[in-house]
Amino acid sequence: MSSRSGADLALLLLGSYRNLVDEVVRELATRGYPDARPSHEYAIRAIRAGADSASDLARRLAITKQAAAKTIAALVERGYVTTETDPADIRRKNIRITDHGIGLITESTAIFDEVRARWEVRLGAAELAELERQLAQFVGDSPINLDAPGWAAGQELR
Amino acid sequence: MSSRSGADLALLLLGSYRNLVDEVVRELATRGYPDARPSHEYAIRAIRAGADSASDLARRLAITKQAAAKTIAALVERGYVTTETDPADIRRKNIRITDHGIGLITESTAIFDEVRARWEVRLGAAELAELERQLAQFVGDSPINLDAPGWAAGQELR
DNA sequence: CACTGTAGTCAACCTGGTTGTCTATCTTGG
């Protein structure tokens, strides 16, 4: 499969990503977050990193503010964040991450790292670090936008 | 970014895949295939590899036959394939790839390989080969069969 | 020949996005 073809390389990259993320989502479900989707995690991380309004989140994730609003609605629905009108600018709705939301990214981070640690055992620490360094070269100058429809979404696990 | 965090590793993998595929789609558009989507390429490759009916394609891509039928409809619409009723089994509709479809995967393969070659220049041939070998390990024990690109969906057989 | 399995279709729905349009509210330059 690592057959020196560009198309195969694409499948290797996508397959690795999906393996990693599917595992995290599956494990999150068993740890009390059965309704968490990858996009939720990314969104909460962005909010925690400072995106405190829908427009802000939209810029951060490089998606439209309508899409960001939908994501926030999903997060509110699941109890990961709350919103309240900004007293200083009543157009804005400030986002606050709930304890449940904090729990989600805490667990999610831990699981991601656990899976990465297993990969490290298989590959060796130096090799995995090297792999990451190489991938970083490919991705280096592009912003972290997850804008193409469905790409961060993956499938519902069954 | 290559910060030894599992979450970052996921973004590196996804980002690399997207960089690669976006480039291919962009370049394909300039070479006479402005409406080609990644899923079209994978579908035509699967058809060329032997999936000659909707149900067959569905099994190969590990998606539902309804989804496969939609994809085929899109391919027919764009002139990449044609379908005709199988004379020996009038339930089946045999898929045939048109010259336009052949052209698409020919160009697509070439572009994929061009981008891979550029990566090879940046990384070195041995390093890229090593990276592919490592990625193959991650997808290797996956329940998803990448040889018959089953990455696209969940793992349970239908 | 009846039964079971398979090919394909229709319809409704989901997720995570997109445009385009609109109002309400801030902010700033003259």
Add this chain to the structure above:
DNA sequence: CCAAGATAGACAACCAGGTTGACTACAGTG
């Protein structure tokens, strides 16, 4: 001080690429 413009958010319609579920038509077999 205020009109003009920028910004925040919401609503509606839509798209891609999947999903379930229910269904018909046909094929192959015991």
